[in-house]
Structure formats: C-alpha cells, structure tokens
Amino acid sequence: xxxxxxxxxxxxxxxxxxxxxxxxxxxxxxxxxxxxxxxxxxxxxxxxxxxxxxxxxxxxxxxxxxxxxxxxxxxxxxxxxxxxxxxxxxxxxxxxxxxxxxxxxxxxxxxxxxxxxxxxxxxxxxxxxxxxxxxxxxxxxxxxxxxxxxxxxxxxxxxxxxxxxxxxxxxxxxxxxxxxxxxxxxxxxxxxxxxxxxxxxxxxxxxxxxxxxxxxxxxxxxxxxxxxxxxxxxxxxxxxxxxxxxxxxxxxxxxxxxxxxxxxxxxxxxxxxxxxxxxxxxxxxxxxxxxxxxxxxxxxxxxxxxxxxxxxxxxxxxxxxxxxxxxxxxxxxxxxxxxxxxxxxxxxxxxxxxxxxxxxxxxxxxxxxxxxx
Ligand code: SF4
Numbered sequence: 001x002x003x004x005x006x007x008x009x010x011x012x013x014x015x016x017x018x019x020x021x022x023x024x025x026x027x028x029x030x031x032x033x034x035x036x037x038x039x040x041x042x043x044x045x046x047x048x049x050x051x052x053x054x055x056x057x058x059x060x061x062x063x064x065x066x067x068x069x070x071x072x073x074x075x076x077x078x079x080x081x082x083x084x085x086x087x088x089x090x091x092x093x094x095x096x097x098x099x100x101x102x103x104x105x106x107x108x109x110x111x112x113x114x115x116x117x118x119x120x121x122x123x124x125x126x127x128x129x130x131x132x133x134x135x136x137x138x139x140x141x142x143x144x145x146x147x148x149x150x151x152x153x154x155x156x157x158x159x160x161x162x163x164x165x166x167x168x169x170x171x172x173x174x175x176x177x178x179x180x181x182x183x184x185x186x187x188x189x190x191x192x193x194x195x196x197x198x199x200x201x202x203x204x205x206x207x208x209x210x211x212x213x214x215x216x217x218x219x220x221x222x223x224x225x226x227x228x229x230x231x232x233x234x235x236x237x238x239x240x241x242x243x244x245x246x247x248x249x250x251x252x253x254x255x256x257x258x259x260x261x262x263x264x265x266x267x268x269x270x271x272x273x274x275x276x277x278x279x280x281x282x283x284x285x286x287x288x289x290x291x292x293x294x295x296x297x298x299x300x301x302x303x304x305x306x307x308x309x310x311x312x313x314x315x316x317x318x319x320x321x322x323x324x325x326x327x328x329x330x331x332x333x334x335x336x337x338x339x340x341x342x343x344x345x346x347x348x349x350x351x352x353x354x355x356x357x358x359x360x361x362x363x364x365x366x367x368x369x370x371x372x373x
Pocket of ligand 1: 102103105109113149
C-alpha cells in the first residue's frame with residue numbers, strides 16, 4: 001500500500017520551508033545511503049521543524065549521530081534463533097515471523113535497522129512453510145507477526161495470514177507488531193475491510209492482539225486514539241512497547257505523560273525497553289542504565305497502578321531481562337523470559353558502572369553470577 005510521505009531531504013526542505021546547511025546535508029546523505037528515510041506526511045505534521053530538539057523529529061529524521069558505528073546490527077541474536085528464513089523461534093511458546101522489510105515510517109532507533117527499508121534475505125519467503133513449522137511444534141502457543149510492519153501489507157495478505165494461522169489448534173493467540181497506529185493511523189480506521197478481518201479472526205477462543213510503539217505523548221493524537229479505538233471495537237486489544245531514548249522521552253515527566261495518555265486511549269503499557277546497543281543508534285540514543293532506571297522509577301512515582309503495568313526490560317541475546325532495582329553500585333536483574341526456561345524468574349546482580357548501557361557492559365559481582373550470562 002502507498003503511504004504519502006517524504007523520503008528525501010529536499011522534499012522535507014520544500015514541504016516545511018527548512019534549510020539544511022550544505023555540510024550537514026552531505027553527511028545526512030551519507031546516512032541515507034545506508035538507512036533510508038521515510039516520514040509519513042501525517043507524522044511529519046507532528047514535528048515542530050523550527051525546534052532543533054523536537055522529539056518527534058529525533059525519532060524519524062536522520063541525524064549525523066548515525067555515522068557512529070559503535071554497536072552491533074543484531075543485538076538480540078536474531079540470526080541464531082532463525083529456524084527458517086523469516087521465522088525465529090527463541091522462546092518455546094512464541095514463533096516470530098518477519099513478513100516484510102517495509103514500515104510505514106523508518107524509526108532512526110530501530111533495532112532491525114539491518115533489514116528495514118533495504119534489500120534483505122531475512123524476511124519470510126514461504127508463509128506456508130512457516131505454518132508447517134508451527135503445526136509441527138505444539139509447544140508454540142502464539143505467533144508474533146512482525147517485520148518491518150505487517151500492516152503495510154495489503155489487507156488480503158493479512159487476512160490470509162490470519163486464516164491459515166487460525167487453523168492451527170494449538171495457537172492460543174496471534175499478535176501483530178505494528179507502528180501503523182502511530183505513523184499512519186488512518187490506514188486502520190479508514191479500512192473497514194481490515195477491521196472486519198480483525199473482527200472475524202479475533203474470537204473469544206483465539207484473540208488477535210496488536211502491539212504498538214508509542215514513544216512520546218505528542219504521538220497520542222486524536223487520529224491515533226481513533227485507530228486504537230477501532231482496533232478495540234474490532235476485538236483487538238492494543239498494548240505498547242516504548243523505547244527509552246535520549247532526547248525523546250528521557251524525562252520522568254514525559255514518560256509518565258506518555259503512559260497516562262496511552263492508558264486513556266485504551267492501550268495497555270506493556271514494556272519500556274532499554275535502548276539496545278545497535279550500530280548507528282547506541283551512541284546518540286542509549287541512556288546509561290543507572291540514569292535510565294532512575295527516569296523510569298521517577299515516572300512510576302507519578303502514575304497509578306494501571307498506567308505503570310509495564311516492565312522495564314533489556315531485550316538481550318539471552319532473553320528479556322527485567323531491570324528490578326539498583327542498590328549502591330549493584331544492579332538487580334531478573335530473567336522475565338529466557339531461551340533456557342529454568343532461568344526465568346532467576347534474580348541476579350551485577351556491578352554497575354556509571355556509563356554501562358547494556359548487560360554486556362556489566363561485571364559479575366561473583367563468578368557464579370557472571371556464569372548466568
Ligand atoms: S516501525 Fe518498528 S520495525 Fe519499523 S523502523 Fe520503526 S521500530 Fe523498526
């Protein structure tokens with residue numbers, strides 16, 4: 001489907017009457033040769049182009065910070081969990097399908113930067129082969145359809161996914177990971193066929209969920225609320241995974257407002273992710289763990305229980321690790337989800353240094369705790 005928007009610097013300059021200095025433009029061009037830009041016109045309208053610190057602009061408009069290549073392109077070990085092209089099976093109960101490399105907009109902090117918007121051989125080639133794999137694995141209780149963004153695909157394709165997956169008796173629920181409610185909400189409330197499809201396949205026996213990605217209260221517009229409302233009315237509960245990002249939501253007030261706004265829209269706060277150490281992302285977007293933990297906890301002090309149902313998580317190669325607390329120079333962590341299920345719920349501590357941003361930056365307090373990771 002065609003989404004109206006901007007994919008070149010010149011288009012942005014013309015549409016919003018901004019002049020990017022020549023030197024900066026050259027460097028941004030260098031960034032765009034590696035990772036394309038796409039800003040849906042609706043989302044571009046949320047940006048105050050006069051404000052160099054605009055948080056929405058930071059999310060979607062390239063920066064010279066992306067020339068810094070510290071970090072990795074596969075921080076969650078997605079390659080090692082790929083069992084079929086485009087199908088990952090990391091946690092016993094969940095199959096993850098990468099059905100497209102396209103999105104409604106390209107987030108500059110994306111942890112799948114290695115594949116979104118550029119040629120890749122990591123996305124699903126044969127959906128039917130994925131269905132066969134899931135059928136042969138009765139331990140899989142749910143499927144996460146992701147990418148890229150599956151909701152940029154035609155509604156007929158989405159219906160095909162749902163119809164085939166719904167035939168698998170051991171699947172208890174199906175999830176879509178999509179930023180379309182944030183980037184282009186009219187694709188949802190403006191497509192009655194899509195809503196009918198969701199309504200048909202989201203049943204009391206096998207619910208369809210949508211996990212979205214609001215990062216800043218400015219994104220919770222009237223249009224985004226309408227998209228969420230349409231999904232809920234079609235029987236699709238919506239939850240949110242935010243990423244803690246420098247310059248976007250690294251402020252307790254902003255983070256708390258985000259949670260209040262999404263909760264008022266009917267979205268369940270699910271995770272706040274520590275920004276992964278992704279190449280061209282880590283250096284300018286990641287907040288050190290100590291500071292990040294304090295921001296999250298201060299935000300929680302401003303929230304009622306409903307708006308703080310999220311967990312603060314490091315989505316690490318070994319599993320999803322909850323950041324439970326900090327005492328002195330020790331950080332307490334817990335496996336919320338793990339490749340090795342016996343580690344789920346295991347509390348462990350590591351030595352914290354002021355600039356540590358990821359599990360791999362931490363030192364074990366004792367050898368046996370270090371052995372956990
Ligand atoms: S919508 Fe999701 S997959 Fe697409 S660029 Fe943003 S974070 Fe990445």
